[in-house]
Amino acid sequence: MALSAAPSLVQKPSIEEVNRLIGRGEMESWDAQKILTWALENFHPRLALSASFGAPEGMVLLDMMHKLDPTSRVFVLDTGRLAQATHELVDRVREHYGKQVEMLFPRAEDVQEMVRDSGVNLFYDSLEKRKLCCRIRKVEPMRRHLATLDAYVTGLRRDQNVTRSGTKKVLIDDSYRGIVKLNPIADWTQDEVWQYVRKHDVPVNRLHQSGYPSVGCEPCTRAIAAGEDERAGRWWWESPDTKECGLHEQGSGI
Numbered sequence: 001m002a003l004s005a006a007p008s009l010v011q012k013p014s015i016e017e018v019n020r021l022i023g024r025g026e027m028e029s030w031d032a033q034k035i036l037t038w039a040l041e042n043f044h045p046r047l048a049l050s051a052s053f054g055a056p057e058g059m060v061l062l063d064m065m066h067k068l069d070p071t072s073r074v075f076v077l078d079t080g081r082l083a084q085a086t087h088e089l090v091d092r093v094r095e096h097y098g099k100q101v102e103m104l105f106p107r108a109e110d111v112q113e114m115v116r117d118s119g120v121n122l123f124y125d126s127l128e129k130r131k132l133c134c135r136i137r138k139v140e141p142m143r144r145h146l147a148t149l150d151a152y153v154t155g156l157r158r159d160q161n162v163t164r165s166g167t168k169k170v171l172i173d174d175s176y177r178g179i180v181k182l183n184p185i186a187d188w189t190q191d192e193v194w195q196y197v198r199k200h201d202v203p204v205n206r207l208h209q210s211g212y213p214s215v216g217c218e219p220c221t222r223a224i225a226a227g228e229d230e231r232a233g234r235w236w237w238e239s240p241d242t243k244e245c246g247l248h249e250q251g252s253g254i
């Protein structure tokens, strides 16, 4: 049954109340449905799913949230360097669910200045330049958008990478002015994600069939070989402990 959206009647919990709930620890035992139901009841419409459209996790959460409430919101960071397959998936989602997808773009003047000073493919030159590109194309648009929300949902999972092993299901994200951050499938395995995709016929990025477990920006993603870590194809020229774009900087906190 879809939850009714009554934005004007929603009394969102204070940060102190959320902190108390987190402190009691019980939310870590809630399953994804229960976390999303709680989040929609308390924060919608100032709640949105952050989905890359390049990983099945975000699509699973989109499907769950849409079934709980068809007016639930989803956004994608369109960096200007996404793969064509990712844009195709955005269109498929619009058709499949009849759902709007909010596309967030970087500031044109920031991108112009960056490529004028450092070139269009600066990310291969150094870790600093790669992080600069991620900051301008991803983190700043994300920060701008989160400033309009009270809570957001991500598809982070603990076993994706060493940088994500301490991911909590619910936290206060101080890197974005204390917004509530929800990682409802933090304890899922990759197999569980794909089981959900198959069972519910969830649309996913077609590049997953070509050796890409996750699809980021086109120049920063490659297919992986059998047996490689599932994040090995992202910024493959860097060491595993630097492989974050800055969106989820809280390391063990997320």
Ligand code: SF4
Residues within 6 Å of the ligand: 079, 081, 123, 130, 131, 133, 134, 135, 137, 138, 216, 217, 219, 220, 245
């Ligand atoms: S993933 Fe690559 S192209 Fe995309 S924002 Fe980061 S450095 Fe830039």
